[in-house]
Amino acid sequence: MDRYTPGLHILATLNTSHPLLLTDVDSCRHFFDGLILSLGLTKVGEVYHGFPKAGFTAIVCLTESHVSIHTWPEHGLATFDVFLSNFENDNSQKARTFCRETAAFFSAEVVNVTEVLR
Amino acid sequence: MDRYTPGLHILATLNTSHPLLLTDVDSCRHFFDGLILSLGLTKVGEVYHGFPKAGFTAIVCLTESHVSIHTWPEHGLATFDVFLSNFENDNSQKARTFCRETAAFFSAEVVNVTEVLR
Numbered sequence: 001m002d003r004y005t006p007g008l009h010i011l012a013t014l015n016t017s018h019p020l021l022l023t024d025v026d027s028c029r030h031f032f033d034g035l036i037l038s039l040g041l042t043k044v045g046e047v048y049h050g051f052p053k054a055g056f057t058a059i060v061c062l063t064e065s066h067v068s069i070h071t072w073p074e075h076g077l078a079t080f081d082v083f084l085s086n087f088e089n090d091n092s093q094k095a096r097t098f099c100r101e102t103a104a105f106f107s108a109e110v111v112n113v114t115e116v117l118r
Numbered sequence: 119m120d121r122y123t124p125g126l127h128i129l130a131t132l133n134t135s136h137p138l139l140l141t142d143v144d145s146c147r148h149f150f151d152g153l154i155l156s157l158g159l160t161k162v163g164e165v166y167h168g169f170p171k172a173g174f175t176a177i178v179c180l181t182e183s184h185v186s187i188h189t190w191p192e193h194g195l196a197t198f199d200v201f202l203s204n205f206e207n208d209n210s211q212k213a214r215t216f217c218r219e220t221a222a223f224f225s226a227e228v229v230n231v232t233e234v235l236r
Contacts, residue, residue, distance in 0.1 A: 004193040047163030
């Protein structure tokens with residue numbers, strides 16, 4: 001049967017040679033806030049958690065669903081995902097833009113991408 | 119080259135014939151708190167957001183990564199994902215247990231699963 005598919009979920013691994021960026025939770029928060037605003041998305045909650053002398057975890061809840069990132073500076077990588085529902089608009093391109101802009105922010109190569117229409 | 123793979127990320131769609139469960143954010147919080155405790159995971163932050171006369175979004179940040187659920191009671195479904203890193207232990211089976219127990223809580227059939235080792 002046809003089943004409702006809320007939207008596109010993208011998982012990506014970001015590989016950077018600038019690991020200090022992966023320890024700077026405040027810069028990430030500032031970047032995410034600006035990108036959410038510029039893409040016209042709506043934040044309804046967030047968690048930013050830095051680990052001592054290590055990476056951080058950030059999750060932003062959106063009315064459109066969520067964005068998350070977990071950083072692993074000791075490996076120069078971050079695991080990123082963005083899920084945007086299409087409740088009022090097709091947000092698939094915004095999800096891809098969010099992923100691409102996040103990779104650029106971390107000066108990162110996107111080494112693995114999984115797109116799931118779910 | 120071999121790249122560090124932090125852990126297993128599972129995306130699942132849950133299909134239930136009990137849509138009222140998909141509007142009860144407090145019950146979900148209670149259930150998640152108990153499951154996190156029983157699996158020995160560690161919470162570092164959370165967002166639970168109910169939409170008026172509709173579903174809810176919940177995200178729990180863990181030291182091991184995160185759990186999220188977005189519910190769509192009008193369609194009898196929820197999009198769930200759990201990502202648990204293997205920093206100190208292989209948590210793959212805990213991720214699968216988390217998914218299975220969440221489906222059981224919502225009396226739901228798991229209609230679509232994507233597992234990504236990332």
